Amino acid sequence: METNWNQLIELYLQNELSEEGRAAFEQQLQGNPELREELEMHQLIQSAAKRASQRMVIKQTGQAYLRNLRIKQFTIGVVVTAATTLGIIYWTQSKKPVETTHPKQESVAQNKKEAHVSTEVEEETLPSGDTLINQPTQTGDKSSLIQSSDWKTVGERSTQSKVSLASNKTGNKVNQPVSAANKNGKAVLTKVDLKMDRRRLSLDTVSLVVKPIKVLAYTNDKLEGEVIVNNMGEVINSGRKNSSLIGTAWELQYDSIGHFNDLYCGYALVMNDSKFGFVDRKGNIFIPLIYDKIVVTSSIQSSKNKIRRKDKKVLYIPKRSGNEVQYCEENIHPLFETDSNKVK
Amino acid sequence: MIGPADMQQELKQLYRKWPDIRRYLKTLGCDSVSAEDIFQEALLIYVRKRESSEFELTVEPFFYVRNTCKLLWYNQARKEQKHISTELPENMEATEDAWFEKEMKIREVESTLEKLGAQCQELLQLFYGLGWNMVDIAKKIGLRNDKVAKAQKYRCLQKAKELIQEQEIRVEPIKA
Numbered sequence: 001m002e003t004n005w006n007q008l009i010e011l012y013l014q015n016e017l018s019e020e021g022r023a024a025f026e027q028q029l030q031g032n033p034e035l036r037e038e039l040e041m042h043q044l045i046q047s048a049a050k051r052a053s054q055r056m057v058i059k060q061t062g063q064a065y066l067r068n069l070r071i072k073q074f075t076i077g078v079v080v081t082a083a084t085t086l087g088i089i090y091w092t093q094s095k096k097p098v099e100t101t102h103p104k105q106e107s108v109a110q111n112k113k114e115a116h117v118s119t120e121v122e123e124e125t126l127p128s129g130d131t132l133i134n135q136p137t138q139t140g141d142k143s144s145l146i147q148s149s150d151w152k153t154v155g156e157r158s159t160q161s162k163v164s165l166a167s168n169k170t171g172n173k174v175n176q177p178v179s180a181a182n183k184n185g186k187a188v189l190t191k192v193d194l195k196m197d198r199r200r201l202s203l204d205t206v207s208l209v210v211k212p213i214k215v216l217a218y219t220n221d222k223l224e225g226e227v228i229v230n231n232m233g234e235v236i237n238s239g240r241k242n243s244s245l246i247g248t249a250w251e252l253q254y255d256s257i258g259h260f261n262d263l264y265c266g267y268a269l270v271m272n273d274s275k276f277g278f279v280d281r282k283g284n285i286f287i288p289l290i291y292d293k294i295v296v297t298s299s300i301q302s303s304k305n306k307i308r309r310k311d312k313k314v315l316y317i318p319k320r321s322g323n324e325v326q327y328c329e330e331n332i333h334p335l336f337e338t339d340s341n342k343v344k
Numbered sequence: 345m346i347g348p349a350d351m352q353q354e355l356k357q358l359y360r361k362w363p364d365i366r367r368y369l370k371t372l373g374c375d376s377v378s379a380e381d382i383f384q385e386a387l388l389i390y391v392r393k394r395e396s397s398e399f400e401l402t403v404e405p406f407f408y409v410r411n412t413c414k415l416l417w418y419n420q421a422r423k424e425q426k427h428i429s430t431e432l433p434e435n436m437e438a439t440e441d442a443w444f445e446k447e448m449k450i451r452e453v454e455s456t457l458e459k460l461g462a463q464c465q466e467l468l469q470l471f472y473g474l475g476w477n478m479v480d481i482a483k484k485i486g487l488r489n490d491k492v493a494k495a496q497k498y499r500c501l502q503k504a505k506e507l508i509q510e511q512e513i514r515v516e517p518i519k520a
Contacts, residue, residue, distance in 0.1 A: 006498060045504050046472045048453035051388065052465065053473025055454070057348075058355060058387050065359040 005035065009042045250283030264317070269294065276315065291315040351391060354405060358387060361406050365413055374417050382420070386412035389447060396443075456511050457504055464500035471497060 011017050012025050029036055251257050258269035260281055267278040267286050277289030292312040297303040303316060362383060369379040386409045393399045393408075401408065457465060466485055470476045478490035478497075487493045 006501065041505055041508065042501070044450060044453045044508070045457070045468070045501060047450045048457050049465075049468035049472035051392065051450055051454045051473075052457060053469035054391050055384070055388055056469065057352070058384055058391065061352065061355040061359055062362075062384065065356065065362070 005038060006042075009035075009039050012039070013042055013046060250279075254279075254289075287315070351394065355387060355391070358390070358405060358409055361409070364406075365410055368410060369413055369417055372414065372417055373421070378417070378420065382413050382416045383409075385416055385451075386410075389416075392447070452511075453508060456507050459507055460500060460503060463496070464503065467493065467497055468500055468504070 008017075008021075008025060012022065017025060029039065254270040254272050256271045257279075258271075260266055260268045264278060267280055270277055270279050270289065272289050274292065275289040276291045276294050277285060278287040280286050290313055293314045294317060295303050295314055296317045298318065304314075365383050366376065366379050369382060370376070374382065389412050390405065390409050394401070403411075457468065460468075463485055467481060470481045470484065471478070476484070478493045482488065482490050482493035485493070487496060
């Protein structure tokens, strides 16, 4: 009986009953609360089943959405990773030239900073400390080590470092683009990319083919300005404002040249193949380039004790205070007198 | 009224707004798990509303779904008594009519139906939900023929009724 009703209810809900059957069924409904309840139950189940199927559709849509989202994110991730990798590869490949050329600006900034620090310290110890600015680190108790790693490239042949070329206006015709000619008859300063070929171009009237100059400066040296090279390949000015014309093509024989420093009694530290030596202002070798390391120290003995490596040749230079620097300027050179046994 | 293909398209559009809705629900204090359930439920309600001929969409589907989400969340929060529903506007309940009440009833039955076997569920969904005929259903769910499927359907209905009654008996005394 119940299944019979069930069938009827189903047919009724599916709207499959005949006209008469439908009327009869509805009449039955009127007087039969149980049947009404049963009908309601069926309706509920049907709706619920439908709802469940709709939920399935929504879930599927949601899953498809999430899948697409993940694919998108994955694709973006892959693209970003690829781009980053390419970037890193490019960076590492271009790192070497960049590394050697960029520090020009940095070292200037750094030197300014350190110069500031050192003047601060010196103000405590020595009020008229201006002469000491060019000295290597004297702020700490430790002795200063001068090694090749302490040197920074100031200017070098590269596409990025700008070097002022002073070309003699009256002298040679310069093929490279000259931005502005100075009417005062002074040297025309042209900022060019110091590429080798360009340099050759600018020097074409001179038979001398110039070897690229690397000018290094000790990091604590105060660096200002750029290396100025005239068209003869002569270094006119290695940066310091007050320094006069210092040297000629002899500078080219060295890998790097420091400033003529009061600390070194006016001699300049030069480096070739990681060996250090000193030259005077005319380029004559004062101390041969045989030292692996140069130590500026206030106590040579303690520094000797610290540095035990026998395979390195070390030159010890006494650390001097301001008065001694002045003393030095009177051509007495206590620097090398006190350590003369090391010189030869 | 709207065709199933269009509905599918519309659902896709609405799903793109899911991150917005999730953020919105989170501002109401909803956790992310409930948020997903609520969003699905709201979509379901939207789909079912669109089916009924008297329903007129007065706002953008997105706003309708978002409002439904809000309402569902308030209902749930009130039930859980986790969050004070002082923010709940009174008129919101008023708008929620008999239709919504019935919908919630259907929702309960729907979750009860989940206790049926997988085959029963599929059969009922295909027959009542998608309106398939018994021949196709028999093929789809691996029954010998439409007669067997029909017999199976009655068994499933019977079982469903039992489950629902069982549920009501268990629920009613607590309510009273």
